[in-house]
Amino acid sequence: MTQTTAQQTRSGRRVRPLRVDDLTVRFGGLVALDHVSFTVEPGSIHALIGPNGAGKSTCFNAISGVYRIAEGRITLGEIDLTKTRAHRLAGLGIGRAFQSLSLSPTSTVFDNVMLGRHSLTAGGFLSYGLRAPWTSRSARRHGERVTEICEFLGITRYLRTPAGALPYGDQKRVDIARALAVEPTLLMLDEPAAGMSAGETADMARLIQDVRDELGVSVLLVEHDMGLVMGIADRVTVLDFGRLIADDVPAAVQSSPAVIHAYLGNEDSAGDAGGEPGREAG
């Protein structure tokens, strides 16, 4: 596992472990997550996988404060996220990019990424939007940082282009740029390679590694592409029907009988978790 020595991001924020402890989420009578525990170590790439309906999105939404949890605790270092509302996450150092793009298609790439800065902008989003004069110096500083982040993502040529006009893979990058614009210590990626070609997926894998290695940011991702997951993850947590069935390094997860059974439904026909799943891999 690659870890920044001082456990700091390049932007100087302290990187803390994300601890999911005994997490249970219920929807009426359905137990979507059943006493799930795992830790995302600082400076690691941690994948959350499992067949359809396993509880991955529920877990993401519980960490993000979107879903109310029934039992358990979620902490980022000493900060208790259990009762934290979704809109406070950015300020606490968690950036999230979404499975379905949530960009404003008519706004420029620059403005979309700048939206991610509002949690850090003294005057808040409203002042930025109104271009209040007393915030012009800080707006310039934030603008420079937005440009730097877009350079890192390789999308500076699109800064003045409406986000909706970009190819799909580049729109994904804008979404990640916006999540990085909050200067996170933890980046949550919801199916970053969904809908991508093999070449775009390989580029995305490199980008995620660069986020960890160059920015020092921990990454928690949900992803269906097993090649990407097993190629870049330091640790893999596997859910099935809301229960944790494996939490280990990729090689151990790939050869786990419980994981093979969950994906293939039949150990005898097992290859590995990267094989042809009975249910869609995720």
Ligand SMILES: Nc1ncnc2c1ncn2[C@@H]1O[C@H](COP(=O)(O)OP(=O)(O)OP(=O)(O)O)[C@@H](O)[C@H]1O
């Ligand atoms: N808002 C909700 N209300 C009721 N049930 C829900 C809700 N969200 C998820 N569920 C149920 O919780 C279980 C876990 O769903 P979840 O979406 O977390 O799985 P997933 O692993 O993300 O699946 P997929 O790979 O298909 O996205 C499923 O049975 C699902 O139907």
